[in-house]
Amino acid sequence: MIRFSHVVKEYPRTGLALQDVTFRVNKGEFAFLTGPSGAGKSTILRLVIVEETPTAGEVRVGGSLTSGLPRAEIPRLRRKIGVVFQDFRLLEDRTAEQNVAFALEVTGAPRDAISARVSRLLTQVGLASKGTSYPKELSGGEQQRVAIARALVNDPVLLVADEPTGNLDDRATRGVFQLLRDINAAGTAVLMATHNLELVKRNEYRVIEVNRGQLVFDSAEGNGAGVVTTPSPA
């Protein structure tokens, strides 16, 4: 599903963000991506959603090599990937329904199919009754659920989540995380970047840890220092 081979990413101003990172996330797998701030987690996620391309090495997502991918192909690849952010990134002037529908509309989906799909997804994330609410009328956890519904609208094979519980209290965190688990159980691969070590420890999922731009631990490989020993505050 995701394959990083000796990936190097260097930014002109800030320098080296990733050095020789190699890992793969398989179809249907759930993996945590951990590490301190500035370790390179967000860079990895940006490479996965093709907001960036590697300076050296190869990134493959859903079988496509992202370097040299024609610009017109990028949107098609992104429709296979659902993305969730810490700050939700919802459109404030649209209701929950409209935010979810928007992701379908941009793909040119027929309008009659959109409304049925949107209400089904809002029900799936537990917000059936909040479809007409605007983001500011929703709690943080509810906003993140809307963002997750939006991420799922195109039936992605991969869900990328960048600190999805970073702005949420414990109860909302548990709810959102359970939702991600359910999505994974239904067959979607999930790559979740997080600072929440408690969450990581409590769950038996694979852990990929980066530090200073290098992959320092991968529980699938069993090497390195391990996530528990390199805590960092959220």
Next chain:
Amino acid sequence: MPLTLREVMLGVRRSPLLSALSVVTIAFSLFAFGLFGLLVLNVDRALRGVEEHVEIVAFLADGTLPEAVSTAMADISSFPEVAQVQEVSPEQALARARAELPEFQDVFDASFLPPSIEVRLKEGHRDPRTVKEVTQRIQTYPFVDDVRYGEDWVKKLYDIRNIAGAAGIALGSLFAAVAVIIIGTTIRMTVLAREREISIMRLVGATDAFVRRPFLLDGFLKGIIGGLLALLLTWGASSVISHSLIQTTFFDPGVAALGVIGGGIIGLLGSALSVGRHLRRV
């Protein structure tokens, strides 16, 4: 409602002030251009009016036979440059002189005025070279005593037209360029105001064309509305000048419509450039 139009309406509803500002900026940029166009149009028209008076007068020798004059007139009429040929008898010349010059009021004898042929040239053939050429051809008739066409005057008029034309093109291009820059910058503000939305659109898999479409429509519509406002302002200014200063000519409907469509195209281009530049960055 089509999605693209809905996005445009949403953008206007979200930031009505910015939208109004864009339209007003476009309107004033095009108004400045329109005023300049009006000036060029009226100066051109005035010069054309003066130019219409360019004529060649061939004075005929005494005793020229009327048949010879008729043949010559028919001959001259067939010149491709000639619009009109008119014979002026000594009596007609005196009547005209009396009407135009007070010192001729007391003159009653027309015999000292020679008969003549007045030749007017077609538009586009009133430049000094053509006038001189036609004059030389007319001079070849044996019964033509003298030919006058006000050589210096024709040359000066031609120079003024050339200078006015060149200044019109240079200043017009400058005005148009300034209008494009101002309109492009205004539309860029709209694009920047929706930066977050664009990034979300791209994140959920919107193609560049999909992201671009509402902005292009937005720019085009603002350009058209701005163009209509500019037309209204220019018409108002033209009316005020006509009533208080001098009679002016306004653009004919075709040119006015072209101006409004031009506004739309400038808006479209401004949007295309702004969004294109923005999309390349994200």
